[in-house]
Amino acid sequence: MTSTATHRTSLAAAAFLVVLQPILGQDASPPDPLPEAAKTEATSTAEALTKLQERHESGDGPFVEMDELNFLIRPGGGGSCASAAGLIVLQAGRALLGRDAYERPHMGVLGAFQDQPTLLNGRVTNNEFVDLLEFYERHLGGGGFSTETLSAPNSPHAQDGNVWTAGQPPPIAVREGQLQVLSYTVTTAEGDVLGRHFVILKAVDGNRLDVLDPAHPKRKTVFVLEDGDNGCGRMYLRLPPEVLAKDSVSAYLKGLVNELNTVFTITVEDAAPPRAPELGDLKRRIDETAEELRAEGKLTDPRAWRKAGAAYGLPGLDLPGELGGSGWSASEVLPVFRHAGRHNLNLRDVVGGAHARALLNSDEKVAQEVVRETACGEAYVAITITEEGFGTDYTSMTTKSKKVDGGYVLSGEKRWNARLREATDVVGITKASSGEVGKLSVFLLERETPGLTVKDFAAHGLTGNSYGGLVLDDVFVPSDRLLGVDGEGKDVFTKHFLYWRLMQVAAAIGCGDRALEQMAERMKERKYRGAPLARMTHLQQQLAQSTTELAMAYSLAKDAAELLDEGKYDEAAPLINGLKAEGVEAALRAADFAMRAHGALGYSTEVDLGDRVRDLMGLRIADGTTDAMRSAVVADVYGSEFWWAAFPRNPQEITD
Incomplete structure (x- = not known):
């Protein structure tokens, strides 16, 4: 267990010394906080x-x-x-x-x-x-x-x-x-x-x-x-x-x-951070950056994107103006995610503050500093929720937080988390210090914090970011790194992920849009028995169906974005959860159809359709699986008893 003296240690200073001590072989005590x-x-x-x-x-x-x-x-x-x-x-x-x-x-x-x-x-x-x-x-x-x-x-x-x-x-x-x-x-x-x-x-x-x-x-x-x-x-x-x-x-x-x-x-x-241009110009700049990074072999590198995009305000797009961002609303930023997804679904991580937005629940200067650095393209924030034994059911979370003098001590292990190797900071979600089931607390952690260990796993898709887990071995976190109120982290979690899921859907729709465009081009150019594939009406039928499904999904996404902008999270929840399920599935069907219709070419690396299918299969699991999102829709619309009917007891009745 960490000593009280260590609890008072400056997190930055401690990280500084822990990183360098193995190189130097010296025993140095970090300064005061x-x-x-x-x-x-x-x-x-x-x-x-x-x-x-x-x-x-x-x-x-x-x-x-x-x-x-x-x-x-x-x-x-x-x-x-x-x-x-x-x-x-x-x-x-x-x-x-x-x-x-x-x-x-x-x-x-x-x-x-x-x-x-x-x-x-x-x-x-x-x-x-x-x-x-x-x-x-x-x-x-x-x-x-x-x-x-x-x-x-x-x-x-x-x-x-x-x-x-x-x-x-x-x-x-x-x-x-x-x-x-x-x-x-x-x-x-x-x-x-x-x-x-x-x-x-x-x-x-x-x-x-x-x-x-x-x-x-x-x-x-x-x-x-x-x-x-x-x-x-x-x-x-x-x-x-x-x-x-x-x-x-x-x-x-x-x-x-x-x-x-x-x-x-x-x-x-003095100079204000670059503000984002108008939507049309912003899309053009994204296209130019995509070509530049593709030529460098860094198309899916989130840190390279954030550094390059900072020149025109991309990483601060949806962050507050007073913290260096452009303050775009959900409705304004939605089409940007859609456009980014056209290039590659991994670009879901390069628009706006991403998980740094969770830090907006804190008025502490340390959190605001990370938000500023995110807007400048320097910081990149990961988030850890899931564990080996649970995903959506946060009432089964085992990672704990303990209140101590000057802050909290966190212990446990997270798993199936993206971005940990690339991140400068991590949002960690634990059980509240009270230990009550269903009560959560949210913390801001520096990636190099003493006691944090990153584990690596391999993933089939969405490989622009690393994939792994995080071990927290009695990690001390100062009180000013608590995001929101101890025990009220569920509200932080829920609101953040409603926004995040909606933007992931927009990126998925863009990914599917571009797959269908490639399919249409292929149908006009590819000849079969002397005539273009476009003559085959069953392909036209599928093209029309997928085009309509994605258009409907995006129309609903715009409605959901307006609800978020109005602060109507409860009304937006069933719409967004439903879109996370059906919008991603529609995009996956579109990409899978386009890949199959390309024949052997579609399965090759000569086109990116295989990557689109693989990444969309990853997104149907990430940030809320399709099945869990459908169950959430039923609970949101028809009552929570439908949700708890699948469980032996209501979480309020569960004790440690």
Whole structure:
């Protein structure tokens, strides 16, 4: 069982260390958790940095200190100051844009190391630092960094030719909407070069520079800028006289020579995430992306789609505008799912926020941050409900949640879940902490949370995502990751899946539509005994029947979408559950008919009809099987006694 001390551990920090400890072979204790971030209403760079520094000093921890990272740097690489400084720039940039601090700083640094493994070598170059800032742009929540570098004439880092003029000091200043990072070379009194260090400029008073040092972000640090008096443009950052006069400062530190080598001027640019274009243009962009990713062999890769689609707002299509989305209604987004399904049914996962929409049941900043990252194409959320012993019957769920100090501990095993390998975050549904049968709770989990283990299984269809299960071994989840109210997760589950099932039906209809179009083309082109297949009326009959079935299903889907937009979930339920059954079955019949009518060609990989049949067979099971959905329709329309007639007892009568 996890200890109480571990319960209070920052989830991001713990994940950061658990991932890296096997590589490093070190036993390190993660830092304290990050409490809820206060809204930063900074009006200046100095104010933004001061408020962040005060928060860090009080234990709120928006930064990752160098001491937490230095042990990751390979021998001979110096320290991790560039990586720690880059994170400070990110947090200050968010503050200047009026946004809360990034809630997952440790995971942010880990992501940077994964994106730029060379950072672990230390000795970061100017270009590598600029690349690091470009990586952190994705966590700004909209907007970006524009970085200019200016180096000393004698600096080995001035590879781009941007140097300041000898005899003229570099333009060091704190300006509105800008941040400056100063990099300086550290040399001992004996002439040994230790490396370069990075600090963030807070304020300028004459030649006195107030900076934020990533090595000691809780400490006030001041340098005096001095000219080298040699006419070569060399500038030094000296310790101020009051520091040199202190006996507590060692002779070694007093003897260090800090020579300024580069000034990074970073302009923080605000920009709303791309909003989706009009429907016609959006379909065109989807078609273009499909062709590009097909050529790269990534047509069914959901992460590749989300990254590419972010340029025109696709992953944020149905997410709220205040969280970076476009705020499209169910009625507006329905035809987009249908169009995506025409290319491939796996594209059911690339339109809108998908399972990140479940996070809209939380007002907590950590959930909102994941929604923002989803809208930007960075985050991807999986969901786990089913277990080996149950599917639709959630009253048989065995995965448990236990209330503890500061959060919950989850234990159990989920199975038959998609997206777990690709996901950055997971929505996990468990029994409520009360243990009552039929009472559920819903949690947001980071995929790399300690205690989570992903299992892999093979699936016949819908292979764009992984397929497997999730083991929860006493997983601690902070209270702010509870979605909704403990014990009231059924409402979260029901409303989320009514929306999700409807959109899956739309994608299935699109998949069937395109299969019928291929069939019609084949009937006109393929000759049999000297005449086209189109002359065979039995094929025409089936083509007409499937075309009509899909058109009727889509008409009903539009009615259901309107009910969801009006908040009439109870009225929408029998319609959506019925569509999940009959709409998917109609699409499957259409694709199967098209494949069979193509003969041997239809069974080959020369056409995609076999894939469509296989994927639709998967969807008739996923997210509510056809049989279960039909039973749900009967219960919704004619009364729950029809449902419970199939069971020995009402769930309210069942006890543990």
